[in-house]
Amino acid sequence: MQQNLRIPGPTPIPPAVAEAMARPMINHRGPEFAAIIARVSEGLQHFFQTTQPVLGFPSSGSGAMEAAIVNSFSPGDEVLSVTCGAFGNRLAKIAETFGLKVTRHAVEWGHAADPEAVAQALAAIPNARGVLLTHNETSTGITNDIQALARVIRQRRPDALILVDVVSSLGCIDLRMDEWDLDVVFTGSQKGWMVPPGLAMIGVSQRAWAATERATLPRSYWDFRAARKSLEKGQTPYTPPVSIYFGLDVSLPMMRAEGRDAIFARHLAGGTLVRERARTMGLRLFADPAFASNTVTAIDVPEGVDGKALTKAMRENEGVVIAGGQEHLEGRIIRIGHLGYFSEADLTACMDALERQLTALGHRVPTGAAGA
Numbered sequence: 551m552q553q554n555l556r557i558p559g560p561t562p563i564p565p566a567v568a569e570a571m572a573r574p575m576i577n578h579r580g581p582e583f584a585a586i587i588a589r590v591s592e593g594l595q596h597f598f599q600t601t602q603p604v605l606g607f608p609s610s611g612s613g614a615m616e617a618a619i620v621n622s623f624s625p626g627d628e629v630l631s632v633t634c635g636a637f638g639n640r641l642a643k644i645a646e647t648f649g650l651k652v653t654r655h656a657v658e659w660g661h662a663a664d665p666e667a668v669a670q671a672l673a674a675i676p677n678a679r680g681v682l683l684t685h686n687e688t689s690t691g692i693t694n695d696i697q698a699l700a701r702v703i704r705q706r707r708p709d710a711l712i713l714v715d716v717v718s719s720l721g722c723i724d725l726r727m728d729e730w731d732l733d734v735v736f737t738g739s740q741k742g743w744m745v746p747p748g749l750a751m752i753g754v755s756q757r758a759w760a761a762t763e764r765a766t767l768p769r770s771y772w773d774f775r776a777a778r779k780s781l782e783k784g785q786t787p788y789t790p791p792v793s794i795y796f797g798l799d800v801s802l803p804m805m806r807a808e809g810r811d812a813i814f815a816r817h818l819a820g821g822t823l824v825r826e827r828a829r830t831m832g833l834r835l836f837a838d839p840a841f842a843s844n845t846v847t848a849i850d851v852p853e854g855v856d857g858k859a860l861t862k863a864m865r866e867n868e869g870v871v872i873a874g875g876q877e878h879l880e881g882r883i884i885r886i887g888h889l890g891y892f893s894e895a896d897l898t899a900c901m902d903a904l905e906r907q908l909t910a911l912g913h914r915v916p917t918g919a920a921g922a
């Protein structure tokens with residue numbers, strides 16, 4: 551039975567991408583790779599909505615988080631970190647690890663950051679050099695209004711660097727790097743890009759390039775300057791994940807053919823479907839509905855049901871793989887991914903399976919539920 555992989559990354563990949571990735575290796579310092587990286591970079595710029603070069607580092611998203619910090623700041627720099635869940639906390643922790651003075655503005659899990667509250671928090675740090683944001687908090691299923699947050703931050707600190715984790719949102723939910731004046735924007739290949747894990751992709755604004763020159767945090771592998779210099783020659787400083795580039799060379803044109811707005815609309819429809827079906831089953835959504843994510847939905851495990859038994863039953867009895875909660879939410883919520891390569895049928899099949907397995911585990915689904 552083919553699995554219906556419904557975790558918020560890694561995500562399923564289209565057969566044409568899998569086929570492209572099975573191609574024999576090529577010289578990563580040769581003209582063929584230079585042509586591929588040029589096409590991929592141009593495709594990424596379209597989805598980052600930037601005219602700046604998009605850098606690629608062989609790593610998962612967390613590598614990009616570290617790269618963003620070490621290229622932007624110097625030891626002792628003060629930053630405001632707006633955290634809404636596990637991934638916001640991870641970024642704050644990385645900044646602390648590298649000796650930044652981090653003030654955390656911690657938002658209750660399941661909620662989005664309020665721009666006015668962020669503005670107030672920023673007012674208390676007159677020397678703030680940067681603000682760390684998460685666009686889509688995958689651990690709770692909320693999407694922050696980055697446009698509104700960036701606006702209030704810019705009003706108060708025109709020169710501060712705005713770093714945005716867009717790991718589980720870019721290419722799925724609208725985010726305009728240049729128009730919204732964002733500085734370092736980073737994602738990972740295993741999320742909305744319809745390719746496997748292995749490549750971190752980072753957009754860097756002109757303001758951030760200037761900061762990179764001044765920043766004194768130690769960096770070697772993650773140096774943005776080396777990556778840009780290599781990109782100009784159609785290369786990467788170190789051996790790239792060549793197969794991921796083969797995959798992106800197919801998936802990005804597929805995404806372009808579907809169209810940016812159509813992709814955002816498909817994700818909105820996917821999120822709406824999952825949320826509606828969950829409500830119809832009498833389930834409570836974990837995230838504030840006004841900021842519900844269109845790439846991942848977090849659902850409270852109903853009273854009397856064992857969350858771990860539910861994910862196990864989904865996998866073993868239905869071939870549907872969903873995620874559990876992280877940290878203190880382990881066993882308390884389930885998370886369903888709807889990003890990248892998915893169809894309405896995949897989501898309907900997932901929710902039908904969820905309804906069957908919840909019923910089997912003793913949850914009473916209200917009569918008249920869609921799949922009942």
Ligand SMILES: Cc1ncc(COP(=O)(O)O)c(C=O)c1O
Nearest residue numbers: 610611612637686688717718738
């Ligand atoms: C919002 C967000 N940030 C960062 C990461 C870390 O990425 P990775 O697991 O690829 O290191 C993830 C992974 O799920 C994520 O969802």
